[in-house]
Amino acid sequence: MRSQDYDRLYLSPPHLGRHELNYLHKAIEDNWVAPAGPNLDGFERDICEFTGAEHCVALTSGTAAIHLGLRLLGVGPGDEVLCPSFTFVATANPVLYLGATPIFIDSEADTWNMCPQRLREALEQLCQQGRRPKALLLVHLYGMPAKLRELLALAAEFEIPVLEDAAEALGASYDGRPLGTFGDVGVFSFNGNKILTTSGGGALVTNNSAWAQKTRFWATQAKDAAPYYQHSEVGYNYRLSNLLAGIGRGQMELLEDRVKKRREIYAWYREQLKFVPGLTFGPTEPTGGRSNRWLTTILLNPAETEVTPEQLRLHLENHNIESRPLWKPLHLQPLFTTAPMHGGEVCTNLFQRGLCLPSGTAMEEADLRRVAHAIQAIV
Template identity: 85%
Template sequence: MRSQDYDRIFLSPPHLGRHELNYLHKAIEDNWVAPAGPNLDGFERDICDFTGAGHCVALTSGTAAIHLGLRLLGVGPGDEVLCPSFTFVATANPILYLGGTPVFVDSEADTWNICPQRLREAIEDRIRKGRKPKALLLVHLYGMPAKVREVLEIATEFDIPILEDAAEALGARYDGRPLGTFGAVGVFSFNGNKILTTSGGGALVTNSQEWAQKTRYWATQAKDPAPYYQHSDVGYNYRLSNLLAGIGRGQMELLEDRVKKRRETYLWYKINLQSVPGLTLSQTEPAGGRSNRWLTTLLLDPAQTATTPEQLRLHLESHNIESRPLWKPLHLQPLFATAPMYGGSACEELFAQGLCLPSGTAMTEADLQRIAEAIKAAVKPTATT
């Protein structure tokens, strides 16, 4: 059959429930369509209730949350910020917004997140050079908890504050505690492809009331408390609208179900693709960690299969199935060509061998069977002599 004969299977499309409209209708009836209102307040409470964070500020994107979070941590021109290389560019871009420099660190092979050994190496070397890092961005890639305990111990030893990038990890846990709550600041994303969505949006969480107030102040153009528009500080138009927050309220009611479904999808793939030569479903949960399995990822071992990830991606595309390469390491991006890098071979190898599979929570058994059949048809063993 031709690809156009199939309905398209997307990588991670939005999946709305039945309650989002209730919040939207109420906002429109009450004329609350600005970046303020009951839905916005309620959405922030919902996030605090779920995560246990003391305070939440809903913003226009996860990138905006990282930007303001780094500013809370005092990052400014000339400062260095530790950051995994194996992540989306939005993790590191806010460092540049503030005039800082990212210091990239390689991944470890289990969770694919920042390697504690390489992290220590980076910190000690930057300190020897008189360049103690101002902050650490701790990312939980594809919803997989990093080795939090080891990273926290190193950050505490060197007195480096953590901004926890849990943009992909809402609903994941470590030692029973929600990700996003281990750092001085945590951030989430509600972009259209995330496990929950507000179309576009994000949130910053912290246990500091002062920091939450400062974040709201910066996010609403840093307007001073005056009867006219007076500004003593640089501000931004970063506040989430009450309408989109209404979508978020409805989505939060579905979070546990969405996590359950993503984890079930991962297990389905794991069982049904185990016979494919050279293919492994990767990212191992650390001790005490529970991934939300936002995206199921695979690796193709070139020693066991002649099929490359790009060949598999194109084959799936010919069957109207969307897949995606793993993140290209940031130290390989032209934008960051001069940034320091510690390690590099681990995340480069992951990028060369990996692919993200469709993981949407609305997929059916028939969708999964179609994906598996296409993969089995494409992935061939290495020829033997």
Template identity: 80%
Template sequence: MRSQDHDRIYLSPPHLGRHELNYLHKAIEDNWVAPAGPNLAGFERDICEFTGAEHCVALTSGTAAIHLGLKLLGVGPGDEVLCPSFTFVATANPILYLGARPVFIDSEAETWNLCPERLREAIEDRMRLGRRPKALIIVHLYGMPCKLREILAVAAEFDIPVLEDAAEALGSRYDGQPLGTFGAVGVFSFNGNKILTTSAGGALVTRNAAWDTKVRFWATQSKDPAPYYQHSEIGYNYRLSNLLAGIGRGQMELLEDRVKRRREIYGWYQQHLAEIPALSLGPTEPAGGRSNRWLTCVLLAPTQTIVAPEPLRLHLETRNIESRPLWKPLHLQPLFADAPMYGGAVCTNLFDQGLCLPSGTAMTESDLRRVADALKEITSAEQT
């Protein structure tokens, strides 16, 4: 059988068990299929128990959670929000929703996340220009904790509130504390490719009880307490359905095992790709950080190979293996062409040199060997 005739290996497909059906069947039997019900409340409790967060609101997406989180922090028209450039566009789009402007910051080369030194540079420069940043978004890219100690110290020094985008980082920790619980607001995503999925969904967590109440109000069309439909401020249709929350409840029962398996997959790649000098795995865990290793990523060393990420991706496709380029930095996106940027060399180099490998928790030893063999094929062919 030719390699390309094998079943497709996806980058990070959903991995469901039987647990989810218990909650789904119960919701259907009880006719709880709206964006309210026992699964929704239970899922929010599950997230609080797992992360240690005091309050959680389950929403339709991580993007919705960022949007409402920035509203909680008072972001509005004309404000500036500090944001890493090396992230998915969903991190920054809600800044635009609110009429604000992103100010992008480069990565550091260890964790690939926001650089604390560039952060200080950006804040001091914006303040010299009379443009005090309204908020800071930090991201834990590919499940890797950013350098929280240094970043939070800078934010505290300048009294800038932090929204923590942990969309890819459920199950990751820093100094033993779950990610998503360090900022004034934390955000998770449960999209189909995440380590825990509800098909589509997200959550906002906070220590502030009044904020919890406000987010629930906004997320249900800002309905005033009246016997008729009355609305005094803009609202959104952002609440997660009770059915999808049931999937999340079942997934929560498996989360620790999913994290363990992702870390095992990273370790397997680390061991079996070590003989390819042109490849290196990343990013690297910071001191005190423990990543869920949502996606295993590789960098191609341009001094040791003429193979670039796109030819490598296309070669994997010939073997029916899905891979993905690293995030294209947002300061290079046409949408944000006019946004200020501090630095740029680190995240641009990462984009130019990197690729995400299949990392799904249902991958078998045979699947992993197919990926490794395909990587070795192209690097071996280059040397002949």
């Protein structure tokens, strides 16, 4: 039976302050409840100021941003896109939207992101076959910077444009530079479980002004410059609303504090659970990388404990504590059974051994102790 002695602890719930209401009230008072408006413009400026990107287009989701980003890079029917297997399906779904094929790459064991060695193997094999991928999709999993130095060097060597999926990584950095600004196009998510939320939403960032203009055009139904509704290209209803952008503006004022708290939660778990048999933490920050520690993740070593991640998840659930398995690799998903895969052992092993712990920034020490005590009682 689930314990009813405590309120439920969620994995990563929204954490709002009073800042958001200021922007929402202003929008309602001024009757700016249409999709466009001052909050939307201001939110995009805030993101540019925080990341250093020259242009930002706020959209309905990170998935929409990946979709339009791949389209900017020219991805279309019959093309191939290199993509990590160890990620959420939203990374790869837009490849299918465009009629292209994902080529999956295994992870490396340090950051859990795309393995540079496996990427080189894939690129060399494709080159020998006279095939050139249209784009490289880089992901910063759980807010952990990928090994960008090696990965970007490979992209440059083989002349492959890069879309940087930083959906989980707003506030993280590499060599002091914000993630999301290393690729030709960068993407963020503001889903309800992210560090910064607009309820639902995302953004595309780029230093290419023509691409930013094109993204806005596509995201507003590709309406031609005419006094009537004329459309020469396929467009989408992808623009973030002025009201939700107001939530984002308030959240941006708190972002640095939120990242600080997530890192503190990770450090607290690591210290309190360091003596639990067979339990380790990951992933590891690369040299020069600073993670936002969006979610604290653990691994269980079957050689040192008989408790499986699923047994631990159910045990926590019985204590009214939400946890979640690590992402199931995409090459193991029924949707992608025919997609090419390079490697697979590392990300499959991580999936089989891992679990995400509650990491919300509103958690207090008593909440963290609940989680720790529940884990110590079974592992």
